[in-house]
Amino acid sequence: MKRPNILVIAGHDPSGGAGIQADIEAAAAHGVHAATVISLLTCQDTHNVYGVKPVASDFFAQCLDAVVADMHIDAVKLGVIASAEHVAIIARLMDRLGDTPLVIDPVLVAAGGGTLADDTVGQALQDTLFERACAITPNAREARALCAGEIDLDRCGEALSERTPNVLITGGDEGGVEVVNRRYARGRAMQRYQWPRIDGVFHGSGCTLASAVAARIALGHSPDEALQHAQQYTWETLERAFAAGGGQRIPARIVTGTP
Template sequence: MTRPNVLILSGHDPSGGAGLQADIEAVAAQGAHSASVITALTRQDTRNVHGVVPVAEDFFAACIDTLLEDMRFAAIKTGVLASVGQVRIVAELAARLPDVPLVVDPVLVAAGGGQLAGDPVGRALRDHLFARATVITPNADEARRLCDHTRDIDRCGAMLTDTGGHALITGGDEGEGEVVNRLYGPGGRIESYAWPRLAGRFHGSGCTLAASLAARLAIGDSLIEAVANAQSYTWRTLEHGFAAGSGQSIPDRWLERGT
């Protein structure tokens, strides 16, 4: 018995709500296997990020090379990349594996406001990695930061896909009555998806969405199918979210296997 491998490159969240643990759980729920390389150690809880220590770039690159010598991957997913050097290493990885879908979750700021990656990392993502990504999954705030604080989401979508690839800009952090996620390609907006807005705030929703999307691509979904299935799965995990601490709720990623 085999199952597709997904290479996860993201940070460690000690609370288990976001980051590496969220990615592993979401990928497993789709029926795929995660191999993971940590990008950063963080000091965080369910309320906020309080500190970040990047993994040394040479060790980060060596860990990836070791896995590639042993395993084949059907998709790659990135979470927080903690330095410009790490971004360049992932861009080189994508160039080596051009046929492997790459999902980039450009994590810049935690839901509680804590900084995970600075402006130089955001610029490096935009300049070196987005063109190699199958799809990027910023929330609306991250999209605006990446687009020089352009307010218009459609314009951001066009800017983020002008070198190819797709962008799924999520609207959970917006003030709309519904959560509206928008998928863009090089030709403009492809689709909008409206979801009922749930009460409260969630820790790890973006990780859950991006990781499940990567897993859906790994098991053979088309991009449009993967985007739709990952959103449906993520919304269900949020609907059944639970309180692990005194801060934001955590998605129930073990609720069910993805459809």
Template sequence: MKRPNILVIAGHDPSGGAGIQADIEAAAANGAHAATVITLLTCQDTTNVHGVEAVAADFFDRCLETALADMDFAAIKVGVIANAEQVMRIVDLAERLPNVPLVVDPVLRAAGGGTLADDSVGQALRDHLFAHADVVTPNAGEARLLCDGEADIDRCGARLSANGRCALITGGDEGDSEVINREYVAGEPREMHRWPRLPGVFHGSGCTLASALAAQLAHGHDRATAVRRAQAYVWRTLDNAFAAGRGQHIPARIQPARDS
């Protein structure tokens, strides 16, 4: 069985709950192989982020070029980015691979509240990288930050789904009795995906969703099918989440994906 390659550009979480480890596991569970380029190193546990170090620009560039020279990619997933310089380097990559689906998970803060990216990253994502994305997957809090503090999620969705891309704004960080993920595509009706809210707080659910979605696109599924399958997979990982440390639970990603 041939597994499509996806290129994952994201950070390292030593707890194994989020970041590159989450991406690799989610991609594998959804039938894809993840090649990874690290954007930043974190000092992090299951409670919060305690320190961040960006990968040097020259080394980051070398890692990207080495991966591209060796492998063909059926999708790209972008997670946390350290600075605007890295954003622009990924913009250049997207322009070189215009037919490769691009999923951007705009990680700006950890679930525990710690800052992961510098202040210029959100603007650079919004002003430059999102134009090349097929799907962006912010949670509600990130969507508001990217839209200059706009409180209304529907207005955020309209802004973030400009230029024909899909904005899937997840609601796990909201206070609703159920989790409502809102899917926006310009010119199409908003779609609401409702999931039972599970007890507890989870570490790495956004990474898991974005990488599962990239893997589904890499298999050639259309956007609507990929979005549906990725969400169903993520809900199962959360329903079976486990406590590896003293903080947030980690999704049980090592399980086969299903059709629904």
């Protein structure tokens, strides 16, 4: 038997709430295999990030080469990337992978406020990888950071959609009784998705969403279908979220009956 493979490039979270473990669980919940290459190690818990240690660039590149030499990759998902040098390595990889779909979750800062990527990473992603992506999924804070601090999310979405065909700005970190996600696509009007807000703060929701998008695309779904389904799936994981530690709750990504 075979199943689709997604290549996930992201960081390791020792609490198991975000990063590589979240990606693996979200992919598995959709019947997709996640091959994983770690970009950085973090010292963190369910409260915050306390330290970051990037993987050496030569070893990082060696790991990517080994995976793609052995496996057919149906989609690539990027989470936190350690440096602009890592971004350049990934760009060369995508040249080799041709039309393989790419989903980017441009993780810059942890939910607790700790810094995950240096200031050059966001710009490097925009300069070299956004144009290759079929979708990017920043939260509101990340969208503003990518747009030099622009406050208006519509302006952010419009600016980012000039670089990549599908932008989903998630609104979980904004106020309001509902979570409003905004989808921007070239040549189309902005589309709003509204979800009932679930009380609490969650650890790994962005990883869950982006990996679900990549998994659905690997299964053959269009970006429209993948973005819609991934939001529904992520909302359900938050509704089932549990407390593994004393901080943010963790989405329950794998349960009996998950499609």
